[in-house]
Amino acid sequence: MGDNMESLKMLLNNAKTGGYAVAAYNINNLEWTRFILEASMDSRAPLILEVSEGAVKYMGGFKLVVDMVNDLIEELAIDIPVALHLDHGRSFLVCKKAIDAGFTSVMFDGSDLPLSQNIALTKEVVDYAHLQNVTVEAEVGQVGENNKIGKRAEVGDCDRFVRETGVDCLAPALGNVHGLYNSNIQIDLKAAREISKLTNVPLVLHGGSGVSDEEFLELVNNGIYKVNINTALQMVWAKAVREYLDSNADVYDPRKIIKSGEQAIKNEVIRINNLLGSINKA
Ligand code: 13P
Numbered sequence: 278m279g280d281n282m283e284s285l286k287m288l289l290n291n292a293k294t295g296g297y298a299v300a301a302y303n304i305n306n307l308e309w310t311r312f313i314l315e316a317s318m319d320s321r322a323p324l325i326l327e328v329s330e331g332a333v334k335y336m337g338g339f340k341l342v343v344d345m346v347n348d349l350i351e352e353l354a355i356d357i358p359v360a361l362h363l364d365h366g367r368s369f370l371v372c373k374k375a376i377d378a379g380f381t382s383v384m385f386d387g388s389d390l391p392l393s394q395n396i397a398l399t400k401e402v403v404d405y406a407h408l409q410n411v412t413v414e415a416e417v418g419q420v421g422e423n424n425k426i427g428k429r430a431e432v433g434d435c436d437r438f439v440r441e442t443g444v445d446c447l448a449p450a451l452g453n454v455h456g457l458y459n460s461n462i463q464i465d466l467k468a469a470r471e472i473s474k475l476t477n478v479p480l481v482l483h484g485g486s487g488v489s490d491e492e493f494l495e496l497v498n499n500g501i502y503k504v505n506i507n508t509a510l511q512m513v514w515a516k517a518v519r520e521y522l523d524s525n526a527d528v529y530d531p532r533k534i535i536k537s538g539e540q541a542i543k544n545e546v547i548r549i550n551n552l553l554g555s556i557n558k559a
Contacts, residue, residue: 282351283358284443285382285412285503289479290325291358292502297554300485301325301362302546303507304380305332307345308535309514309542314355316546322555325382327362330371333395339378347379353453357559361413366503372413376419382412384448388419388427392434399442414503415442418450420483421529432471439476446503447472448481456508458487458522466492466499481505484501485549486512493552507551513545 282427292299304326317324328342336342363383372383378526384401387395399415406413417435419427430449439447449464449472464482467468473480479502482488486509496504521528521537528534550556 281347281355281359282361282379282381283323284410285360285362285414286323288325288358288360289446290442291323292497292555293479295558297495297558298497298502298504298547299323299325299555300345300549300553301327301364301481301503301505302328302510303327303332306336306535307349307508310346312539312542313546314349314359315355316543317550317559318353318355318357319543320547320550320556321357321388321500321559322550322557323358324559325360325362327364329364329507331368331430333363333375339374339380343379354496360412366402369401369405370468371529371546373405376406376409376411380411381447384414384416386416388416388450388535391487392417392438396438396441399438399444403443403445406470412445412450414446414447414481415444416450416483416549420448420450421452421454421462423456424454424462426437426454426462429468429482430472430477431470436475439478444478446479446481447476452481453482453484453488455484456486458484464488464492466495469496469499471503478555479503490552492514493549497554504549504553510542510545511548513541517541 302313332386365386366372375383387398399417403413418430421427480500482501483505485504485506517538
């Protein structure tokens, strides 16, 4: 595990005990990582930095991401707990690469496989990860995409999945979608509560962007302790940068351009941490 990082399992157990949820923010580059680390430290909130396979490739590989996060924690004297998580790892090999490089947790996403195959592959990842104290998340059902709801998780399937895989936390599909929501989409919190009671593992909500403030406040009461956020930060950053460029047509310094979205990202991180109740919990 990365020297300066904490186990996801520990962060989620603390959240469960403390009655709050921890945000997992997707990172894309050095600057975003710094903005999110600083905003979380300012608000004294525990933090999960998560990286998709695509973002790992974009940034230059697993080792680079681990070293970058470790070095930023050290250089910026970040003293809140930070976990580094692989988001939607699609194969055993990708999860293994993340674990070997020092990620503190991985998600194995076998959601497009039949349940028994999803169970078998998740178990392989769990067996390997647990040898190195790495936490594993997996998905049952299918989180929707592009405003289309995916196949919802069956409560009984979730129970079987957790018993047979030994996974540490579970992302059941609850009618949630990645990206923005239209007004018809509602998260099935009743199903979350049943799954949480039956499995007794912390639940994860994917597609946290666009979830209403009222729903955010209800997540913890229904067993959800990790909330994934990607699109929301992309949107506030892009809006701020667009406005900056529109009113500063002669700027070409990339540092000024990327930085023009810094405050927007920081404000959104603090707003979400507030809704999840994780402020002042680190
Ligand atoms: P959003 O882009 O909807 O916030 O979803 C993020 C996510 O679930 C990453 O796994």
